[in-house]
Amino acid sequence: MIHQSPAHIYTAKQRGHIETDRHRVIATLNFGAYADATRKPFGALTVVNDETLAPLTAITRKLDDNTAMLVIPLVGALHYSLGAKEQELVPGEAVVLSPYSKGTTVTFSNPYEADLINFLYINLKSNGSAGFGVSHINLDIRNTLHPFTQLGICGYMGIFDGRNEVLYPVNNAANGLFAFVVNGAFEINGRLLEERDALALWETDAADIEALSDNAIILLLEVPLNTFTA
Numbered sequence: 033m034i035h036q037s038p039a040h041i042y043t044a045k046q047r048g049h050i051e052t053d054r055h056r057v058i059a060t061l062n063f064g065a066y067a068d069a070t071r072k073p074f075g076a077l078t079v080v081n082d083e084t085l086a087p088l089t090a091i092t093r094k095l096d097d098n099t100a101m102l103v104i105p106l107v108g109a110l111h112y113s114l115g116a117k118e119q120e121l122v123p124g125e126a127v128v129l130s131p132y133s134k135g136t137t138v139t140f141s142n143p144y145e146a147d148l149i150n151f152l153y154i155n156l157k158s159n160g161s162a163g164f165g166v167s168h169i170n171l172d173i174r175n176t177l178h179p180f181t182q183l184g185i186c187g188y189m190g191i192f193d194g195r196n197e198v199l200y201p202v203n204n205a206a207n208g209l210f211a212f213v214v215n216g217a218f219e220i221n222g223r224l225l226e227e228r229d230a231l232a233l234w235e236t237d238a239a240d241i242e243a244l245s246d247n248a249i250i251l252l253l254e255v256p257l258n259t260f261t262a
Contacts, residue, residue, distance in 0.1 A: 037236035044228035054086040060230050074232045075208055075257035079155035084148055090141035100158040101129040102185055108149035111141045124171055126180050129164045159184055186254040192243030200239040208234040208257045216248025
């Protein structure tokens with residue numbers, strides 16, 4: 033039986049909303065002009081955005097020192113560039129980018145002429161190691177969590193059939209867990225999460241994850257808590 037640990041649920045309908053006619057940001061944690069006392073960073077995790085780009089639109093983001101970007105396309109291909117050759121990232125892949133120098137700028141763009149793209153944009157405090165790495169997430173194999181780890185980020189994604197479950201043991205007792213429901217609904221340690229809801233768990237040694245719908249997709253991050261206080 034899983035110990036009922038402290039937790040915080042971030043409901044999708046209460047996220048921050050920043051939008052222009054070309055770009056939409058829906059922020060789970062504080063970002064830009066969105067600020068809420070209940071949406072502060074969760075340990076090393078500082079930004080969790082659900083973003084949509086219009087056709088042939090580009091945005092730029094600046095990489096701060098000791099910060100890593102995790103980008104996961106959900107709908108459509110995403111192009112990205114650190115000033116060199118443009119790279120393509122497709123659903124089923126994740127890229128981690130960490131700055132080579134102070135103020136490194138990354139460009140993200142939608143290559144399509146008529147279609148929107150949707151992706152997750154996540155920031156975590158890092159150990160300062162520079163570089164980038166692409167991980168492949170095999171969602172063809174269902175009902176399991178597929179790991180992807182780059183530059184110290186410990187992440188998992190999985191697609192589940194309804195009523196399938198998995199137990200995730202925490203690797204480091206000093207870490208917390210952050211779950212984000214991409215699609216469908218889940219129950220995690222007795223807490224119900226629906227599409228685009230998120231859950232932070234701390235003081236726990238495991239997460240009992242059960243899908244409540246077919247084709248339910250979840251992202252799970254094991255996060256150093258550092259100076260986190262509830």
